[in-house]
Every structure is written in C-alpha cells, then in structure tokens.
Amino acid sequence: MTAAPFLRVQNLTRWYPIRRGVLRRTVGHIKAVDGVNLEIYPGETLGIVGESGCGKSTLARTLIALEEPTSGSIEVQLNGTLESVSTLTPDSWKDFRRSVQIVFQNPKEAMNPRMSVFDIIAEPLRIHGLRDVDELRKRVYELLTCVGLQPMHARRFPDAFSGGQLQRVGIARALALKPRLIIADEPVSALDVSVQAQILNLLGKLKHEFSLSYLFIAHNLNVVKYISDRIAVMYLGKIVEIGPAEHIFAQPRHPYTRSLMEALPATHPSRRKTMRTLLQGDLPDPASPPQGCRFHPRCRFATDICRTSVPVLQKSLDAHWTACHHSDTLSPYPV
C-alpha cells in the first residue's frame, strides 16, 4: 500500500482493571488489547480473525472511541493529514464521529425495540443536525433502498424483522452519515448461512458504491477470506500475522494461523478436525499471558527461545508480517 492510511494505530493497549476487596484495589489487569499496530487504507477491507476472547471487539470499540485506550495512539486522516484522535478539535471530532461507524453482531440488541425503523435510521442524521422532515424522509427511504429494503419498512419496529433484515437496517443506520470506515464486528455470525452470503454480498456492493473501508471482524476464516483485501490474525490481545488475504491463505507463516486454517471444515467429513483437537488447551487468561511468545504453551513448534523472548512482527514476504521466532524455518504449508 502506498497511499496514506485512513486510520493508523500504534502500540494500542486497552486493559481492564481487576479490582478486589472492600476498597476495590486494583490487583491486576485484563490485557484485552495489548500492543496492536495496524493501518487501514482508503477503500480496503481489513479482516480480523481470532478465537473468542482474543480482544477483537475491544479493539473495535476502542477504535471507534466507545472506549478509551489505556495507551498508544489512534490517528485518522480527516483533512489530508493524519491527526491523533485524542487531540481533535470539536469540529474534527464531529467529523470523526461521522466518518467511522460500527455494525454490531446482534442488531436487535443494538436497537431500541420501541423505535420505528424510520427513527432508528434517522437518529444519527438528527443528531448531526438534519431536521427537515422531507429531507429526513427522503434520506431514510434512500438508505433503505440501498440495503435492499423498501420505504414501507420504515414504519415497522425491530420485532417485525428477521435477523438478516435487521442487519440490513443496522447497515443502513451505519451508512446514514456517509462514513469512510465501517467497523463490522461479526456482522454475520448470528445469521443463517444462506443469509450470511446475502449480507456479505451487500457489504461488498456498498463498499464499491460508497468507496468505503471496512474493518471486518469474524471468527470464521472463510468469511474473512471472502471479503478481505488483507487479514490480521489476533491472539491474546496481539496481532501475530498480517498480510494480503491471498498470501495468508496460500502460505500462512504463523503456527496459530496454520491451526486456524486446519480447523476449517474439510470437504470430506473424515478429514474434518476441530480447532480443539489441533490447538492444545484453551486461550490463556489475558490477565496473566504466558511469558515470551503468548502462543508457546499451545504451539507444537515451540523451543526454549519461545518461552522467554517475545517475538515481534517482522516483514517476511511483500507486506506480510509475522510474529514468530521460527516462521522462516517452518516447513512449507500445507505440511
């Protein structure tokens, strides 16, 4: 990527204090996001995958400023140059709020059941100053049409929709302020497989129509592969591999990424393995991550250095970065 990124994240951490006792003393921290670096370029889709609890949603919420970072920086390009989100002027802050939107896994939980779809989609427009009733109606109807619904759906309430339709409403709401980046946190995980494909196709269509960037979070590597230009693999608060989607799939260099790949359903059921059979044990506690490489207690390639020294992301092939002491000496994939 040669263009300037739309968003740049450096050494980002988000720790949650663990408090105990009557005085609620802080006795430790859950290191949900622990030193993440990444960039999102205009018009690209960056997929993020990793096991449950590895910090994907915390990263999403921190990027959209729903949570404050514990440390590190988030910069955004609003007026041609990258500016730190923490020092934006009030006008630029409003612009940032408009430019970065989120779509949640479960739209029903994110919507007020007593609001009509019209009001759900119109709310961000009203907050950002659009008051004219005719203009609001026109814009809401346009947005509904964009996501494959109809103006008549505006009168209905969330309970009257299927999961897929409701996710379309969530996407319409996210589009209302003409954002540049949409953070989609597992937007299809709660949907039936047939509906998942429809929503993924819709997101692909909208990306081209509105020149959007996406940060697309999923458990399922196949879903991420389908939609992403680049993929970042997250493990226990850190990114352990990041690169172009086709490189990651053709030649995964991190043992954890390989385990995720091997867990993908094989075409023949007898060859199907679950992630639990391929990865020893559960994700460690993010309050006390293992020393050295965080993946070492579960890694079949671990050696002494892995137990003491933290591997940093190193560029291997073009724009493909891996944090593993032994990624250069692993046998070609698949083994």
Ligand SMILES: Nc1ncnc2c1ncn2[C@@H]1O[C@H](COP(=O)(O)OP(=O)(O)OP(=O)(O)O)[C@@H](O)[C@H]1O
């Ligand atoms: N508000 C919070 N307070 C304390 N701990 C939290 C909070 N939010 C998240 N965590 C912890 O941070 C870690 C990362 O959680 P997060 O929800 O970001 O993971 P995730 O990768 O999105 O998981 P999933 O795939 O299940 O959605 C977990 O250990 C979680 O329990």
Ligand code: SF4
């Ligand atoms: S650094 Fe060592 S333990 Fe970590 S993934 Fe690489 S080989 Fe495995």
Ligand SMILES: [Mg+2]
């Ligand atoms: Mg999550």
